[in-house]
Amino acid sequence: MAVRSWTADMRAARAWDGVVCFWVVFWLALGAWVGYEMWQLGGLSQSAVDSGRALGTAGRALQDLGGLPLIGSRTGQLGDQVVASSSSIIDSGTQAGGSIRALSVLTGVVVALAPTGPVLLLYVPSRAGSRRENRALRVALLDPQRTEQAIAHLARRAVANLGFAELVAVTADPDADLAAGRHDHLARAEMRRLGLPETLLTSRA
Incomplete structure (x- = not known):
């Protein structure tokens, strides 16, 4: 859903x-x-x-x-x-x-x-700003030195932007995931919301 x-x-x-x-x-x-x-x-x-x-x-x-x-x-x-x-x-x-x-x-x-x-x-x-932000995120996700920082940023944005039903469908305790550094699921959710391809994370070691 x-x-x-x-x-x-x-x-x-x-x-x-x-x-x-x-x-x-x-x-x-x-x-x-x-x-x-x-x-x-x-x-x-x-x-x-x-x-x-x-x-x-x-x-x-x-x-x-x-x-x-x-x-x-x-x-x-x-x-x-x-x-x-x-x-x-x-x-x-x-x-x-x-x-x-x-x-x-x-x-x-x-x-x-x-x-x-x-x-x-x-x-x-507003739309132009969103596209610039998406381009910056793409560049950061493809940069090995900035990938983890970008993923953490996406995870925090997911908690801030996703509705409750969407958020609990990703993780039962988003705050605990953020505190423990479990960012992947939240970051992927935010990437789907922004229209960014999840394949940007597949090459991450």
């Missing part, structure tokens, strides 16, 4: 890794999509800029007509007003386009990082 529990813990850890990976990828993709869709709205401001430029062309044409006889200065004044309006439309469209692009980037980043930030800051460093 204890072996089943250790196997279930390992499977649960891998399942959580998969869930976290899916969560992060999903929100990053969603943030990128939201940002892209908002960026596309900048096309509306570009349409306004194009309309302003066309209006400016018409206004300048009216200004040219202002010097013709009979038509008089009214046409020229109308042309001045149209050119001024076109300049205002172009400026507003350009500013709106810049604001939309900046907002699209900001919104995409917020949508992507708000749900994933806690995961990236808490879960990932």
